[in-house]
Amino acid sequence: MISKKMEQALNEQINNEMYSAYLYMAMAADCAYKGLKGFASWFMVQYHEEMLHAMKLYEYVIKMGGKVKLQSIKEPPSEFESPMDMFQKTLKHEQFITKCINDLVDLAKQEKDHATEVFLQWYVSEQTEEEENDNDIITQLKLIGTDTAALYLLDKEKATRMVTVPTDFSKGIEAAIKTMSSGA
Ligand SMILES: [Fe+2]
Numbered sequence: 001m002i003s004k005k006m007e008q009a010l011n012e013q014i015n016n017e018m019y020s021a022y023l024y025m026a027m028a029a030d031c032a033y034k035g036l037k038g039f040a041s042w043f044m045v046q047y048h049e050e051m052l053h054a055m056k057l058y059e060y061v062i063k064m065g066g067k068v069k070l071q072s073i074k075e076p077p078s079e080f081e082s083p084m085d086m087f088q089k090t091l092k093h094e095q096f097i098t099k100c101i102n103d104l105v106d107l108a109k110q111e112k113d114h115a116t117e118v119f120l121q122w123y124v125s126e127q128t129e130e131e132e133n134d135n136d137i138i139t140q141l142k143l144i145g146t147d148t149a150a151l152y153l154l155d156k157e158k159a160t161r162m163v164t165v166p167t168d169f170s171k172g173i174e175a176a177i178k179t180m181s182s183g184a
């Protein structure tokens with residue numbers, strides 16, 4: 001079982017992850033509008049990753065006998081200046097998410113909720129990876145500067161990122177992972 005307080009905090013994190021998905025979907029849409037198809041694809045891959053983050057929390061809350069309560073998702077910005085603007089905003093948002101995860105870990109510790117603390121470790125590692133990815137792309141964009149030919153090539157490279165997470169949660173995440181790894 002999880003406490004009511006923990007249930008509420010995990011439900012808030014479901015909302016944060018759904019907002020992340022929504023934000024990256026907005027960035028994908030703006031990229032597509034501007035002809036940056038590779039970046040658009042990259043952000044849609046990221047959208048799927050965030051949906052998995054939300055679903056993992058969703059399943060955990062239910063597994064622990066809690067109640068999932070979905071809240072309204074804030075409207076993301078629809079207009080971005082440039083890929084650099086997007087990745088700087090992405091990094092800033094991920095730093096906020098990292099803080100949220102750290103706060104959740106602190107709450108789990110306070111409540112001596114070891115199960116939730118262990119569950120959250122996956123998110124702690126995931127956040128390190130996400131911030132590193134965003135920093136890498138910001139570095140690439142800095143190198144490119146105003147070179148549009150180089151931006152064109154980077155856009156092509158970003159198109160190669162593939163979805164590696166399950167996207168059909170109708171039978172649960174575990175079943176989806178099994179289906180994926182069996183190549184079905
Ligand atoms: Fe996330």
Ligand SMILES: [Fe+2]
Nearest residue numbers: 020050094130
């Ligand atoms: Fe994320």
